[in-house]
Amino acid sequence: MKYIFQRNWFSSVKSLGKQQLLAETNLIGTEIEAVGRLVIDKSTFVIKEAGWEVSRSPGGLLNGGRDVPELIGATAYFNAGGDLRRAVGGEAGGLARELLAECTRGIIQAETFLYVERGFGTPENYGAYWEREFLNSCRYYSNLDRISRRWPEYVGGYCPGTSLYKRAKNCSVFKAAGKTVTSGVFSDSFHEMNVWLEISREGTVAECGGSFLRAPDQVCFENAGLLGRLRGLTVSGLSKKQIAGVIGGSGGCDHLVDLVNDLFRVLENLPGTIGLKMGS
Template sequence: MLALRHCHWHTSVQVSGPESIIGVTTCVSTGKECSASLLVNKKSFSIEKARWEIYRGPDGPVSMDIEGLKGVEAYMGSGAALRSALSGCSAAEALPLMTETVRGIIQAETFLFRERGFKDSQSYDEYWNSMYAGSCRYYSNLDRVTTRWEDYIAGQERFGSLYNKFKTVSVSRDGGALHAAASMSDSFHEVGIDARLDLKTGVLTEARCRLLRGPDQVCCEAAEFSSNLLGKCIASLSKKEMAAALAGGSGCVHIIDTWNDLALVLGEILRETDF
């Protein structure tokens, strides 16, 4: 096999002081290296400083503060504010990396529930069960879940590092086909995908997916929906179309995101390479 492209992402959320945390997402790929960072208040999640940097790539070098994000809550529902503040940014990676940083901060809330106003871990659990109901495999099947979130993370202890996430997509040419592998591993979940695609059309001919780690066995069932993508040119699917094919709220958001990452990298290759 001939390696064509690698893309790696890392998101980390760290305590940066008595009243603040910092989230950073860095992307390093064959064609670029860039990062998005957010300094937020530990209690309110209000953004105190947002920064976008390109170290290597066609739109760089760049190092700039995103003033339009000051005061925005780095939480669910912040998408419109992110899009507006980054609308003048020429780099296509700015919005997804800043969004990924917000997601990391939301995940880190698990270890900041008291600072966020919750009495205990059970209260925080109940809040998520209500707010996130029907949104993913776990929260669409609470009647079947045997492991509560608070029990799942009970063995973890944090010493300033609140959350870590690694993602990788690798694409190689294998004769008349493309071979692609994608993985995601964070503080709570782990996904592995292996795929084979037609070299000329980008149509998916083989798809294997496994959830190696998650809060409950019910989450693992979502891997089987990956077969719904067979016969499709996944690089041409929108994120909404990808989610629908992978069962939407009955699927796994982490599997959906990992397939979407793979599709975006494939799209770059198919646009830029004449096979």
């Protein structure tokens, strides 16, 4: 196999004094290097500062960056997508919005350790909030009668200090015998999983697989069995929403959807990796 491409994401959320949080997402890989950041109020998640920067890109076409005052006053939480689209739209080919969306996802995960600031009082109250508001949102929250431990039990041994949350993702691409093989790894403070895909000359998923190493409960590990549904799908043009329809939703895993979507987008945009132009 010939190793031809990689892309790495690293996101973190940390306390910035007593009242604020800094969420940052770094992207570095074969063709690009970039960063996005949000500074938010620790209690309300209202954005105080925002910005992005691309320091390396193919031909320098995406290079640049700016502060994004248009996001000040918006809330970095669920349904922030509309605010991000209005504020940065297609800047840097859509990468600016993607970086800031990754920051927002990190903030949502870090909320686990901000239950006092967010007004929940106890970890148990916060766990109950998620069980009520996000019932049937994924396999875990669709099978509360089957799980062996609640969320507060799972995170009870964590001692995050000022660094509240971390997430790393990797996408690697190889070529061998007329096929493309890509692998992805997702590892954050609460989950760890991997996915591999073998792509045919025609640009479809020929074989696939993956596994979970860490997750809140054994019921989450069942999500690895959903990957077989990807066989036969055409990579190019398949949206994240469509991927979620296959391996996400009430019986799936949003983190798995994110990882597979990252792999599909890399393959779709990397010249010579899918379709008849692949070669050997």
